[in-house]
Amino acid sequence: MGRCEPRIISLCCLLIFGCWQAAAVEMQVEPEVNGVVGDDATLRCTFRSTSPVTGRLSVDWTYRPVDSEASHSVFYYQEQPYTPTSGKFKGRAVWSGDIRRGDASITLRDLKFSDNGTYSCHVKNPPGDVHGQAGEMQLRVVTTVTHSEMKILLAAIGGAILLAIVLIVTVASIRACRQHRRQRTELEKNPQYW
Structure with a gap:
């Protein structure tokens, strides 16, 4: 019994330290964004990490259309922005964030009705902050400004x-x-x- 106690204590310490290290990134997004067909819309996503920001930090934006459960990649960032090279967001999704200030925003240019849907911003900052909920927002594209x-x-x-x-x-x-x-x-x- 005496030999097991140090091992159990060590195991508990490792579990506590591991849980503390795997904290979640805190995300903030606007729940709903309205845009006008043909205009640009900035999808704002800010984050706060318990770990220092490194080159391993990544931002992944995805899109889910109104009438589907399937998600599509919109934009990816890791040390630099990787704009889409194909698909509906090619040439339209651009980086407008600043990682050092906790900003992972993107801008969609030349809005179309088919852009209506749910956009998710997911930030990972390994090794510490790799878990957490993605920030989700609804984009609503209209023909004119609302009343x-x-x-x-x-x-x-x-x-x-x-x-x-x-x-x-x-x-x-x-x-x-x-x-x-x-x-x-x-x-x-x-x-x-x-």
Whole structure:
């Protein structure tokens, strides 16, 4: 019994150390992204790793269409971006992330209706962070901006115009007051013009 105890303790230590070393990468993505046909859409994916980022870190983006369970590769990164050389994302999926800042984002160019679906971002940072859930988001491609987006845009434009008008009126009022004060001062200095 005395000989087994050190082995059991060693085994427990190895298990605890192994579990601690195999921590998961924390992922953050927007749950839903809306895009307009023909425009570009950035699929934002940020991560935090408990291990230092090394050249072994990899980012794997996959796509699952709305009407299918099969996943397709979209983009791969390990030390450098590997753009797709074939398939529907060839020439359209580009790297827009910065690994050192925990950013694994990509941009899809020239959106099409067939791009609707679920996109998954999976980051691995061996040897420590190799497990964890992929960040998933839904991309919804529409023909035009939605009403809520249009309202926000109109409110921003209206606010900018209103601010410009207020600034112009304020500047004109200040100038008119200064000119009026200057004329009054000149009249007080030269009473012969009365």
